Amino acid sequence: MFISPWVIGFLAFVVFPIVYSLAISMFQYTGLQSAQFLGLDNYGRMLADPLTWTSLGNTLYYSAWAVPVGLVVALLLALAMNRQVREVVVYRTALYIPSLAPIFALSFIFIVLVNPGTGIANQLITLFGGQERDLLAEPTTAKLVIVAMAQLGAGNAALIFLAGLNNIPQTLYEAARIDGASPIQQFGRITLPLLTPAIVFNLITGVSGGLQVFTQAYIMTRGGPNNGTLFYMLYLYRNAFSYADLGYASALAIGLFIVGLALAVILYGVSRRFTNYEVAA
Template sequence: MQAVKKAGLTRRERMNIVKGLLFISPWAIGFIAFVLFPLVYSLVISLFRYSGMQTPVWLGLQNYQRMFTDPLVGTSTFNTFFYTILAVPIGLVVALLLAIAMNRPVREAPLYRTLLYLPSLVPAFTIAFIFIVLVNPQFGIVSQFLGLFGVPATNYLGDPTSAKWVIIMLAQLGAGNAALIFLAGMNGIPTTLYDAARIDGASKLQCFFRITLPLLSPTILFNLITAISGGLQVFTPAYIMTNGGPNNGTLFYMFYLYRNAFSYAQLGYASALAVALFLVGMVLSVVLYTVAQRFVNYEVGA
């Protein structure tokens, strides 16, 4: 408050600042309690051997050194990046196609938008249970459908590679959220640009690649960063559908972190894994954002 007074503000301006601080206080309290404090606490605990029940024992950087010799860290990291590298671009393409479908000028468009977005509202654990039934080799719809083409019944969740692909396909049911963001971006593009392009003889495909995609680049960047963040934290499908198996084929990084924290009671090591994941996510976001600045159009006339 002393700084405010020294700035020479009027009484009304000071009251407005106080009111503003009061309005944002719920968010600020929530941020400190549920984001900042857990982050700092995890950083501190990562330097100890701590089970949650006993007195913490100082280890220094030993938990971080252990990560480089733990083979399951390498396995879980590979599985996570395998999932992210495949699920993210597929998800962006699916979301963009859904947005194009939602943007069609038809009378039933609101109904279509609702139906396409509904899967995004279903909890992840519910979709995981549904997928277990769908890919069941005995009575699952997927096996029965493929059987019409002579494909033998296969236990897709029993093979490390196919289990990862099942989880990648499951992730596409959540594309409706990104599709709505794409739809909002499309609606923000001036229609006059398309009118001018059609007058010049441009086809719909040319309009899409020369107008829609370039002007959607900020939206694509936003969806890409959020999708990568979600991909690095994939957990629920593997926890419910495969429990990390078979043969650690779906042991994702967050699942291994969870096991260390709540199954093995190694909170210090789990916190070190969490800090490492946070740093990797931050670095990837900064690199991606920096590189993408060359390709992102923030101005319509750019």
């Protein structure tokens, strides 16, 4: 009885949409007209569609940069939040606040920051001898701008790392200092191994979030230039709501679900070799 609200919500908002998407992915369906059964034709079309692979490649490229960089930034933030100083509460608040900003608002801010005429990004580039350029007009730099923007949300992962840091017994550090271990050795031999459960959690959730990147490209570049920021979710959105091809969009959604599930299984399987659950507890 007590878990029934969660169970009902899970069935209504997670299980049912997946099953419904799987069902209509086998139809040609606009949402207004009657559906026509196509079988697996939408999946064959998806595999033969070059934009499917372009969007998937862009999404994996983004994830390959944003997730590892995000883990490093989050870990550095957590280490800063864990400093034993009197003003630590103020520092923690200041470091976490950027992750609360809405993505659509940050997108408009970054459009101003990378403006080729007045943006601070170009001012820094020219200050160090580089050429002024429109960073959102080139496929690679546009993706990297979105990767940089993603780091403002590292505060959420930093809280997970901070909880992991607080769970490490201080007696281990005291013993290491007595044995003459340097701070770098303490980090490599104690902190990092005992943070592996938090690292795995943030890695899997980061990959999941990376595969669903959408808002930044929708607002900042509309998928351009030359489909350079056409991410998978943006392409799915176009098919569903711009082209009213809900059957094909559902097939794309199922494809993304399979890719995400496969990556999560792979990451979890690989992580079991080096994750220290017993010691962290």
